[in-house]
Amino acid sequence: xxxxxxxxxxxxxxxxxxxxxxxxxxxxxxxxxxxxxxxxxxxxxxxxxxxxxxxxxxxxxxxxxxxxxxxxxxxxxxxxxxxxxxxxxxxxxxxxxxxxxxxxxxxxxxxxxxxxxxxxxxxxxxxxxxxxxxxxxxxxxxxxxxxxxxxxxxxxxxxxxxxxxxxxxxxxxxxxxxxxxxxxxxxxxxxxxxxxxxxxxxxxxxxxxxxxxxxxxxxxxxxxxxxxxxxxxxxxxxxxxxxxxxxxxxxxxxxxxxxxxxxxxxxxxxxxxxxxxxxxxxxxxxxxxxxxxxxxxxxxxxxxxxxxxxxxxxxxxxxxxxxxxxxxxxxxxxxxxxxxxxxxxxxxxxxxxxxxxxxxxxxxxxxxxxxxxxxxxxxxxxxxxxxxxxxxxxxxxxxxxxxxxxxxxxxxxxxxxxxxxxxxxxxxxxxxxxxxxxxxxxxxxxxxxxxxxxxxxxxxxxxxxxxxxxxxxxxxxxxxxxxxxxxxxxxxxxxxxxxxxxxxxxxxx
Amino acid sequence: xxxxxxxxxxxxxxxxxxxxxxxxxxxxxxxxxxxxxxxxxxxxxxxxxxxxxxxxxxxxxxxxxxxxxxxxxxxxxxxxxxxxxx
Numbered sequence: 001x002x003x004x005x006x007x008x009x010x011x012x013x014x015x016x017x018x019x020x021x022x023x024x025x026x027x028x029x030x031x032x033x034x035x036x037x038x039x040x041x042x043x044x045x046x047x048x049x050x051x052x053x054x055x056x057x058x059x060x061x062x063x064x065x066x067x068x069x070x071x072x073x074x075x076x077x078x079x080x081x082x083x084x085x086x087x088x089x090x091x092x093x094x095x096x097x098x099x100x101x102x103x104x105x106x107x108x109x110x111x112x113x114x115x116x117x118x119x120x121x122x123x124x125x126x127x128x129x130x131x132x133x134x135x136x137x138x139x140x141x142x143x144x145x146x147x148x149x150x151x152x153x154x155x156x157x158x159x160x161x162x163x164x165x166x167x168x169x170x171x172x173x174x175x176x177x178x179x180x181x182x183x184x185x186x187x188x189x190x191x192x193x194x195x196x197x198x199x200x201x202x203x204x205x206x207x208x209x210x211x212x213x214x215x216x217x218x219x220x221x222x223x224x225x226x227x228x229x230x231x232x233x234x235x236x237x238x239x240x241x242x243x244x245x246x247x248x249x250x251x252x253x254x255x256x257x258x259x260x261x262x263x264x265x266x267x268x269x270x271x272x273x274x275x276x277x278x279x280x281x282x283x284x285x286x287x288x289x290x291x292x293x294x295x296x297x298x299x300x301x302x303x304x305x306x307x308x309x310x311x312x313x314x315x316x317x318x319x320x321x322x323x324x325x326x327x328x329x330x331x332x333x334x335x336x337x338x339x340x341x342x343x344x345x346x347x348x349x350x351x352x353x354x355x356x357x358x359x360x361x362x363x364x365x366x367x368x369x370x371x372x373x374x375x376x377x378x379x380x381x382x383x384x385x386x387x388x389x390x391x392x393x394x395x396x397x398x399x400x401x402x403x404x405x406x407x408x409x410x411x412x413x414x415x416x417x418x419x420x421x422x423x424x425x426x427x428x429x430x431x432x433x434x435x436x437x438x439x440x441x442x443x444x445x446x447x448x449x450x451x452x453x454x455x456x457x458x459x460x461x462x463x464x465x466x467x468x469x470x471x472x473x474x475x476x477x478x479x480x481x482x483x484x485x486x487x488x489x490x491x492x493x494x495x496x497x498x499x500x501x502x503x504x505x506x507x508x509x
Numbered sequence: 510x511x512x513x514x515x516x517x518x519x520x521x522x523x524x525x526x527x528x529x530x531x532x533x534x535x536x537x538x539x540x541x542x543x544x545x546x547x548x549x550x551x552x553x554x555x556x557x558x559x560x561x562x563x564x565x566x567x568x569x570x571x572x573x574x575x576x577x578x579x580x581x582x583x584x585x586x587x588x589x590x591x592x593x594x595x
Contacts, residue, residue: 075544082552086512089559097572104577105584226539240540242547243527252520255551278577282567286560293556502584509576 006330012339013154016346017180019199046280050287051201052351053088053271057262057288058204058295059139059352060146061413063345065405066296068322070303072404074229074239076246077303080406081296083259088288092281095263096272098428100281101509103273105502110359111266111420112367115442117503118427121435126371127442129363131419132266134450136360137390138412139267140181141398142405143353144391145170146322147177149405150345153326171399178391181353200347205294207344210337211329212301218332219305219312229304232311239307247469257410257473261417263425267355295348302328322405361386401457411453414473418445421477422484428507431499432492437484445480449473511562512555519550 044052062081069077102108106117111132116125151173219225230237238244243251262268275281306324309315315331318324325345329338361383369376376382401408422445423438452472455461466475499507526543563571 075547078547078552082547085552085554085556086516086559089563092563101572101577101580104580222538222540230539237541240544241527242523242543248524255520278572279574282564282571285563289556289560293552296552505580505584509572509580 006335006338008335009154009330009339009342012343013346016343044274044276046275046283047287048198049271049275049280050284051291052197052274052355053268053284054288054291054295055197055201055204055348055351056267056271056355057265057352058292058348059409060143060150060345060349060405061139061352061409062295063204063207063298063348064146064149064322064325065142065409066299067302067306067324067328068320068404069406070299071306071318071321071324073245074235074307075242075304076244076251077254077406078300079242079251079254080258080410081299083255083262084292084296085289087259087262088292089285090259091262091268091288092285094425095269095428096284097278097281097509098506099269099272099424100275100278101506102503104278105506108273110362110367111269111424112363112371114428115420115423115438116370117500119423119433119435119438120498120500121439122371122373124423124435124438124442125367127439127446128420128423129367129371131415131442131446132363132367133360133390134446135266135412135415135419136356136363137394137397138401138408138415140353140356140360140391140394141401142408142412143349143356144174144177144181144395145398145408146405147180147346147349147353148174149322149326150342150349151176153323153330154342174395174398178395181350181357182388182391197351200351201291203340203344203347204351205291207341207347208295208297211325211333211341211344212297214333214337214341215301215305215328218328219308224312225304225308228308228311232307234317235307235311249467249469249474250471253469253471253474254410257414257417257471257477261413261421261473261477264417264419264421265413266359266416266420267352269424270355270359298325357387357390358383360390364390410471410473411449414453414471414476415446415449418449418473418476418480420445422481426481426484426488430488431504431507432494433484433488434492435498436491437487440487441480441484444483445476448479449476452476512559515550515554515558519546519554522546522550 066081099114102114102117108114108117112125112128115128148170152169216222226240229235229239302325306328310317315327318327329341364386365376365379365382398408419442422441427433427438449472452466452475456472523543523546526546
């Protein structure tokens with residue numbers, strides 16, 4: 001259906017984009033220092049920090065990639081996302097509290113800053129910055145791919161000039177997405193991100209609920225959805241079985257990576273520095289878990305309703321599963337709900353993209369130069385330039401990866417997880433962890449994840465290197481934890497003699 | 510500990526219930542038992558348990574006001590100095 005026949009959807013999208021640009025310009029005037037740019041001046045309350053953490057974590061991955069993965073894998077795909085029920089508690093308990101307390105005693109803006117403070121090792125902080133950069137390029141690539149699909153769905157052929165072949169529609173939309181993200185993030189940095197995150201988080205949660213209800217109603221209710229899927233040749237009863245479409249190793253690999261790996265996600269961890277009072281962490285898990293669970297409804301609702309609609313013959317089978325959510329919204333949702341939902345999806349993508357480019361620019365102009373002993377003089381100015389390079393690299397990477405948003409997102413999530421989770425979660429709680437253990441763990445996790453995933457995908461590794469269904473990210477994460485624990489046990493001292501007094505005090509609390 | 514027990518029991522139940530004969534497996538709204546256990550045991554049940562347990566134990570094992578005040582008194586000025594604050 002030509003999108004211009006659905007003016008409310010276009011209007012909602014345009015209003016949302018205009019509001020975001022306005023906030024970016026407004027925030028640019030309030031961004032006066034690197035501290036403002038990177039951690040929003042450390043003056044943000046519980047609700048905004050909680051929703052900012054949620055909206056940084058949930059993105060095009062959940063809103064478009066989730067339904068896409070569900071269309072391909074069925075109920076098994078939920079292993080990726082159901083752990084949101086407890087991951088926020090785990091995060092606050094093991095890492096969030098320590099990071100926020102560290103910000104009381106040190107000038108820490110980034111995850112590599114925390115690694116540097118804990119281990120007093122340039123190698124550890126430099127490798128952490130490298131892991132952050134690698135994961136960010138992949139994660140931002142997933143956001144740009146999602147943004148391209150949404151912009152295509154909203155504006156359709158109106159985006160593509162007539163002389164350009166049809167297959168260039170998505171790349172062109174991604175280029176437009178890069179421009180949007182840059183306009184938004186370069187200007188305002190984290191101030192822009194955080195001040196819009198309250199609005200974006202609420203919009204995302206509302207979208208999750210509205211689209212879930214709409215999807216279930218459109219497909220005839222829960223009973224009909226299940227019976228349609230179970231009776232269809234294309235999907236069948238196995239689609240509804242948690243282990244029906246994937247090996248056990250894949251299903252529980254997803255669960256392991258996404259439940260433990262949350263401890264190494266810089267786009268979430270970064271937010272803990274911004275909280276104005278550490279005692280407000282008390283209700284942080286509740287805010288994050290409830291808001292994330294509302295967003296998960298879109299994965300569940302669209303992920304089951306679209307296959308049901310296909311099974312009922314009311315929707316053509318999808319050539320590209322990532323278009324499940326746009327197809328449902330454009331074909332079956334009331335225009336107002338579709339408009340809200342597209343704005344919500346844009347909010348999910350933009351808020352995460354903003355956090356990611358901010359983190360990547362910090363890694364490039366702050367963490368890596370400091371690790372090499374050559375700090376940059378004007379981090380704010382160079383940070384804005386770095387954003388542009390990272391966004392272009394991310395778009396090119398997503399284009400070359402060429403798979404579902406959720407699979408690209410899983411790879412990115414796994415890169416952060418395997419590289420950073422052990423050094424942070426164990427390192428900030430166990431004095432015996434040595435700088436050498438942190439370096440070995442970060443190098444092992446990052447190297448294994450990149451090598452196994454990209455080597456396997458691009459044919460550089462022998463076939464059958466990993467048993468069928470085993471996720472590269474799960475192997476890398478397990479190896480990273482093992483290296484850290486064994487190294488610390490063998491070479492660490494119980495009193496953690498490398499610790500400085502203030503860091504030791506933070507770890508004792 | 511309670512969370513681990515719930516997660517392990519749920520994962521075990523999903524393993525045990527998955528892949529059986531299709532007839533007689535339907536539970537809630539026709540969804541197989543394995544899927545119901547997956548959704549309830551890994552998502553709906555841990556959510557309030559973890560959020561409430563964290564909040565209710567925060568004053569005891571999270572960040573105590575006295576400890577925070579003491580940390581700020583001993584080291585707080587360092588962070589301010591780093592940022593160029595007076």
